[in-house]
Amino acid sequence: MVKIVCCVKQYNNTGEDYMVTRKSFLNNIKDLLMAIPVAGLPWLKNIYAKDMVSSRDLVVVKAKTITDASIAAMVKVGLQEMGGIERFVKRGSKVIIKPNIAFNSTPDRAHTTNPSLVETVARICKNAGAQVTIMDRPVHNARLCYHSSRIEEAAKRAGVNCEYMNRDRFKTVHVPQGLNLDTVDVYEEILEADCIINMPIAKHHNAAMVSLSMKNLMGVIGGNRGFYHVNLHRNIVDFNKAVKVHLIIMDGLRILTKHGPSSGGPEDIKETKTIIFGINPVMVDTYTAHYLFGIEPSSIGYLSLASNAGMGSINVNTYSVITKTV
Amino acid sequence: MKSKHWSLFRAIIQLAFWLIFVGSIVYLHDPLSDVRYGLYPSLSIYSIFIGSITGHTLKYAFLGIAIALLTVLFGRFFCGWICPLGATIDASDTVIETKAKNKQLKKITRIKILILLATLLIAFLGFNATGYSDPITIAYRGYELFLYPFISYLGSEPLSWVLPGYAARDYPFYYYNWIWPAIIFIGILALSLFFKRFWCRVLCPLGAIYALLSHFSLLRRTVDADKCVHCGACVKGCRMGALSSDGTGTIEHECIKCFDCLKHCNYGAIQFRFLPPYKSKSIAHPAQGITRKDLLVVAGSSLMIASTRLTLFAASHESYIIRPPGALPESDFCNACIRCGQCMNVCPTNALHPCMIEAGFYGMFTPRLVSRIGYCDFSCTRCGTICPTGAIQKLSLAKKQTFVIGTAYIIKDLCIPWSESTNCIVCEEVCPVQNKAITLDRKVITNKKGEAVEVLLPVVHTELCIGCGICENRCPVSGGGAIMVRKPKLTMGDSYG
Numbered sequence: 001m002v003k004i005v006c007c008v009k010q011y012n013n014t015g016e017d018y019m020v021t022r023k024s025f026l027n028n029i030k031d032l033l034m035a036i037p038v039a040g041l042p043w044l045k046n047i048y049a050k051d052m053v054s055s056r057d058l059v060v061v062k063a064k065t066i067t068d069a070s071i072a073a074m075v076k077v078g079l080q081e082m083g084g085i086e087r088f089v090k091r092g093s094k095v096i097i098k099p100n101i102a103f104n105s106t107p108d109r110a111h112t113t114n115p116s117l118v119e120t121v122a123r124i125c126k127n128a129g130a131q132v133t134i135m136d137r138p139v140h141n142a143r144l145c146y147h148s149s150r151i152e153e154a155a156k157r158a159g160v161n162c163e164y165m166n167r168d169r170f171k172t173v174h175v176p177q178g179l180n181l182d183t184v185d186v187y188e189e190i191l192e193a194d195c196i197i198n199m200p201i202a203k204h205h206n207a208a209m210v211s212l213s214m215k216n217l218m219g220v221i222g223g224n225r226g227f228y229h230v231n232l233h234r235n236i237v238d239f240n241k242a243v244k245v246h247l248i249i250m251d252g253l254r255i256l257t258k259h260g261p262s263s264g265g266p267e268d269i270k271e272t273k274t275i276i277f278g279i280n281p282v283m284v285d286t287y288t289a290h291y292l293f294g295i296e297p298s299s300i301g302y303l304s305l306a307s308n309a310g311m312g313s314i315n316v317n318t319y320s321v322i323t324k325t326v
Numbered sequence: 327m328k329s330k331h332w333s334l335f336r337a338i339i340q341l342a343f344w345l346i347f348v349g350s351i352v353y354l355h356d357p358l359s360d361v362r363y364g365l366y367p368s369l370s371i372y373s374i375f376i377g378s379i380t381g382h383t384l385k386y387a388f389l390g391i392a393i394a395l396l397t398v399l400f401g402r403f404f405c406g407w408i409c410p411l412g413a414t415i416d417a418s419d420t421v422i423e424t425k426a427k428n429k430q431l432k433k434i435t436r437i438k439i440l441i442l443l444a445t446l447l448i449a450f451l452g453f454n455a456t457g458y459s460d461p462i463t464i465a466y467r468g469y470e471l472f473l474y475p476f477i478s479y480l481g482s483e484p485l486s487w488v489l490p491g492y493a494a495r496d497y498p499f500y501y502y503n504w505i506w507p508a509i510i511f512i513g514i515l516a517l518s519l520f521f522k523r524f525w526c527r528v529l530c531p532l533g534a535i536y537a538l539l540s541h542f543s544l545l546r547r548t549v550d551a552d553k554c555v556h557c558g559a560c561v562k563g564c565r566m567g568a569l570s571s572d573g574t575g576t577i578e579h580e581c582i583k584c585f586d587c588l589k590h591c592n593y594g595a596i597q598f599r600f601l602p603p604y605k606s607k608s609i610a611h612p613a614q615g616i617t618r619k620d621l622l623v624v625a626g627s628s629l630m631i632a633s634t635r636l637t638l639f640a641a642s643h644e645s646y647i648i649r650p651p652g653a654l655p656e657s658d659f660c661n662a663c664i665r666c667g668q669c670m671n672v673c674p675t676n677a678l679h680p681c682m683i684e685a686g687f688y689g690m691f692t693p694r695l696v697s698r699i700g701y702c703d704f705s706c707t708r709c710g711t712i713c714p715t716g717a718i719q720k721l722s723l724a725k726k727q728t729f730v731i732g733t734a735y736i737i738k739d740l741c742i743p744w745s746e747s748t749n750c751i752v753c754e755e756v757c758p759v760q761n762k763a764i765t766l767d768r769k770v771i772t773n774k775k776g777e778a779v780e781v782l783l784p785v786v787h788t789e790l791c792i793g794c795g796i797c798e799n800r801c802p803v804s805g806g807g808a809i810m811v812r813k814p815k816l817t818m819g820d821s822y823g
Contacts, residue, residue, distance in 0.1 A: 104703055104704070104705055104706075105704075105705065139756060139800075140675070140703060141357055141674045141675055141703065143356070143357045143358055143491075143674070144357045144358070144674055144703065144705075144706070147357075147358050148705065163491065164491050205755065206751050206754050206755065206766055206782070207749060207750075207751035207754070207755060207766075207782065224802065225752075225800070226750075226752045226800050226801060226802030227802045229750050229751060229752045229755070229802060230742055230748055230749070230750045230802060231748070231749075232749065232750075232751070259760070259761060259762050261755060262755065262756060262757070262758055263757060263758050263759055263760050263761070263762055264760065264761075265760050265761070
């Protein structure tokens with residue numbers, strides 16, 4: 001539709017050259033044919049229609065200490081409040097857990113998702129009868145990142161797959177009503193999966209201000225990452241339009257408050273001992289930014305862009321939040 | 327064991343050593359492998375010998391010395407049993423049609439002795455020519471820098487049946503300047519067009535050392551004069567042309583104990599026995615045919631080659647040649663490096679690449695960090711750990727993380743925030759230094775349309791930057807990038823004395 005409108009506009013603007021020649025007529029037909037999929041896709045793949053509206057709940061679980069046992073308890077309580085894992089993971093379905101394994105650094109530096117948290121969630125999904133795979137597209141060498149973040153080890157303990165992304169297996173998909181991008185390359189298995197669990201770690205990020213669940217989706221996008229950092233905020237929104245996430249488990253146990261996302265010392269790390277569960281990425285990120293980092297959500301570019309695009313409210317007061325302490 | 331089976335036994339051992347060689351390359355390329363044992367370069371007594379002259383020691387040198395001692399016992403067995411280049415040449419014989427199969431060579435084989443002499447002389451003049459002539463390093467470069475990237479790229483799927491996840495690890499990889507190691511490697515194989523094992527018989531300086539040693543070796547080929555019918559089968563089959571035309575005499579320093587003659591002899595006339603050298607005389611000696619003229623040529627050419635270290639041909643100290651962390655100062659580095667290329671193979675990010683002449687003729691095949699292809703990982707010390715000569719010093723992780731190999735400089739005319747007033751923070755995001763060597767200045771500037779916009783401008787803090795090059799590697803500006811790592815300014819004045 002957009003294209004046709006453009007064509008008409010062009011003819012109007014040119015004034016005297018209003019004559020429709022054979023060539024321009026054929027061109028018009030071609031444009032019309034091409035416009036059908038472009039205009040039709042938002043209907044076909046209106047991926048936000050259901051979840052964005054129906055579920056407006058966040059579950060915040062806090063703990064007094066961070067141990068493997070307390071993390072397991074937190075996840076258990078959180079998932080119960082979310083309606084149980086069965087709500088997301090069906091028996092025999094394909095589940096992909098997408099933690100943040102972007103950097104070759106150890107878990108104590110808080111650049112990557114807590115391995116024990118990943119292990120717990122993976123185990124729960126596996127016990128629910130799902131076929132679980134953990135993957136990410138790291139910034140550094142994948143093999144090193146998987147190893148030093150201990151997530152490979154955690155996957156092995158939980159008995160689930162931990163796979164590297166194969167750079168030949170990205171598939172170009174259309175971004176419905178993209179702000180900056182028309183198409184993005186998304187990893188094939190992400191598109192095929194029945195359930196995607198996004199498990200970001202909350203940390204400081206100089207360009208995005210905070211790197212949360214929406215930013216974490218960059219790890220399933222192919223192509224040159226550097227290019228996406230120009231107009232980063234718009235691109236982050238577009239990634240979230242292209243990829244549908246079913247469950248978000250935000251690692252807010254130890255957060256990096258400065259020098260993120262890939263450096264910083266022990267003095268920059270704050271123990272917030274929180275895990276946030278949610279379905280809507282905008283809400284989860286808004287809440288995390290507001291309560292863990294103390295940042296006004298509307299000052300974060302991608303959150304206000306997303307809320308303008310109708311992906312979720314960024315008014316924290318309107319949320320129905322359940323807070324539990326373990 | 328029947329005498330006929332010795333040849334097969336040798337072939338199996340040779341294959342086993344070749345598999346260890348190739349397997350170690352594949353294994354060490356894995357970023358999680360244990361890099362303490364890069365053994366193969368230490369098998370060469372030639373490297374060890376030259377190193378002892380130019381002043382560096384090889385790790386695990388006892389291996390090479392042990393092989394040299396065994397050579398006194400068994401003769402030049404290394405060439406036929408262990409040498410990876412020899413194995414490759416033998417394997418290539420099935421494809422390469424040799425013109426003169428069993429050519430007897432009288433004088434040309436002395437060239438390898440002359441090359442050995444020349445490289446020793448060059449070593450005394452302070453030029454380490456190991457990397458240019460040692461067969462193990464040549465094989466290493468051929469396999470690591472040329473063959474393995476191809477095989478890994480094209481055959482990653484079959485390889486991933488054996489090594490899980492191989493296809494997706496972080497491949498493909500390749501090496502800058504790979505064509506030159508490839509040309510040398512293929513060239514050496516192609517020399518077999520003239521006669522079998524051309525390289526080993528005529529050129530190899532390591533072979534020359536073993537030839538000299540095996541002239542006095544104890545394991546000797548003897549022919550039973552009663553049984554021998556002078557059929558010439560062994561002469562035809564000898565890949566080294568080490569037999570006299572009637573088959574009874576042996577050039578001991580050319581015999582690599584491949585035992586092919588045992589296989590070819592139908593009369594059981596040939597035996598290998600331990601004998602004192604005076605009882606079974608070799609029909610030639612290694613230095614045969616060396617004339618005064620040859621020695622003059624050796625002296626002259628080695629002077630010329632060694633003089634390439636002088637200003638005219640020397641390393642130009644180009645400021646963009648970044649050495650790996652822990653590398654010795656440039657001149658010492660080129661001297662200690664034997665160009666085995668293992669550092670490039672173990673680098674998990676494909677950051678190290680061989681130099682051609684950009685570091686001078688003297689710095690050929692030395693490792694260089696090409697940031698636009700790979701970056702130096704902040705928590706990796708693999709290249710220094712594997713380096714067999716200490717040209718790249720082994721650093722602790724804490725020391726490596728503060729070791730300055732270069733400094734990043736922003737080219738503001740290319741940089742997106744500086745030139746186009748659009749935010750792009752990639753360099754700051756990836757900077758691994760603890761307090762960020764690149765920070766962003768928040769400034770309101772007027773863009774080209776005349777609007778006042780708030781832009782985050784990247785700024786490098788040179789006192790914090792260690793030059794790991796990840797900013798240059800990840801810069802989205804196409805071509806060379808808008809940030810580049812160069813040598814720190816203070817050391818750039820080397821060439822001005």
